[in-house]
Amino acid sequence: MIALSRLIDRFEDATVRDLAWLLFAPDLLRADEAGAALAQPFASDAERDATLAWLHTLDGAPDPLHVRSRNPKSTRLGIYAESLLEFFLAHGPAARLIAANVPLRRQRRTIGECDFLLQTAGGARQHWELAVKFYLHIGDGALRAARLSDYVGPNLQDRFDLKHARLLTHQLGLTSRVEFAALGLDGPWDAQLFIKGRLFYHDDAVPPAPEVGERHLRGFWLTASEWGERNDAIDDARAWVVQPRMAWLASRRLHADDAESLMAEAAGIHAGLRAIAQPTMVASYVRDDAGGWTEESRGFIVPDDWPERARAFAAAAL
Incomplete structure (x- = not known):
């Protein structure tokens, strides 16, 4: 298959x-x-x-x-x-x-x-x-x-x-x-x-x-605190993006310019997700063999009090 x-x-x-x-x-x-x-x-x-x-x-x-x-x-x-x-x-x-x-x-x-x-x-x-x-x-x-x-x-x-x-x-x-x-x-x-x-x-x-x-x-x-401890959240070979709700279905591609922009803003994105007030979907993109950027994984970052409420x-x- x-x-x-x-x-x-x-x-x-x-x-x-x-x-x-x-x-x-x-x-x-x-x-x-x-x-x-x-x-x-x-x-x-x-x-x-x-x-x-x-x-x-x-x-x-x-x-x-x-x-x-x-x-x-x-x-x-x-x-x-x-x-x-x-x-x-x-x-x-x-x-x-x-x-x-x-x-x-x-x-x-x-x-x-x-x-x-x-x-x-x-x-x-x-x-x-x-x-x-x-x-x-x-x-x-x-x-x-x-x-x-x-x-x-x-x-x-x-x-x-x-x-x-x-x-x-x-x-x-x-x-x-x-x-x-x-x-x-x-x-x-x-x-x-x-x-x-x-x-x-x-x-x-x-x-x-x-x-x-x-x-x-x-x-x-991951909880916001766990996200803050991840070393790969800021990586020169990986770009992270907050996934808008209407893009939750199929995987996406990133153009090179978009990926470079996300990498340049990685520290700000990383810090922002540590202070989220509601669960937020994120996706990571990595360089592929053809020089493009493909989606590697998806996940949710949730507030620290979310697991207890869940x-x-x-x-x-x-």
């Missing part, structure tokens, strides 16, 4: 890279532990190859994708991801989009929305629910095995076990409700999870929770 980085690095446009990441990144959940079927963007190797060719063409003329997905007024990563997947289903060479964001109402009150309704080349009708999540693992791997509740959102407003339960008990059941049947969208519909993202670990040796996909994307997290949030599941 081709590594994700090799698939992504063939594309120059950042938005095309994000779409490729969404389609090819490994699932966050294991197929046999997910509690529901996991959506597969491609029904065959031929569809996969056709999609890569389509992305290559789109990379040369990405304006239609930009018009659909780029909204300077929006900073909601989930909405951005939805727009990317909708564009693929509407214009790509694989499954055919029937409808997106289909609202279900009862007595004029919206009770939910079906993310995507589509039909495969073989005629199967599928209902996909999309989730793109970034969680930090807060459990103590030395004392017990990891649980989904140990994975918490950086702002402590979300937790993997809560999101997983919501997907299974509410969102995937929408196409089975009488309110959906009243819409006249002929089925039957096979409800599936489309769940991507990255999980961040304080100790990279900690085994993941049993529900977590074996190939899931990983990152690190453990309390995770413990609320017990």
Whole structure:
């Protein structure tokens, strides 16, 4: 299997890279532990190859994708991801989009929305629910095995076990409700999870929770004090950048001038991250053999009091 980085690095446009990441990144959940079927963007190797060719063409003329997905007024990563997947289903060479964001109402009150309704080349009708999540693992791997509740959102407003339960008990059941049947969208519909993202670990040796996909994307997290002690944060062969929220999906490239500027400002960036008030994603870039700069790793720097608050949030599941 081709590594994700090799698939992504063939594309120059950042938005095309994000779409490729969404389609090819490994699932966050294991197929046999997910509690529901996991959506597969491609029904065959031929569809996969056709999609890569389509992305290559789109990379040369990405304006239609930009018009659909780029909204300077929006900073909601989930909405951005939805727009990317909708564009693929509407214009790509694989499954055919029937409808997106289909609202279900009862007595004029919206009770939910079906993310995507589509039909495969073989005629199967599928209902996909999309989730793109970034969680930090807060459990103590030395004392017990990891649980989904140990994975918490950086702002402590979300937790993997809560999101997983919501997907299974509410969102995937929408196409089975009488309110959906009243819409006249002929089925039957096979409800599936489309769940991507990255999980961040304080100790990279900690085994993941049993529900977590074996190939899931990983990152690190450090407290601000721990970050201050890192010697490689200021390095003449590495550039660090604060990763804006809308750039959390695919890896990025740095132009040489941008990397040199970041290296010149390394001391200021390093000091600023030691005084952060909220979790902040960072990425490190290193020189590659071709003289360019490629992303090496991603992680979160969190305030020193964050781990204690995060453990309390995770413990609320017990």
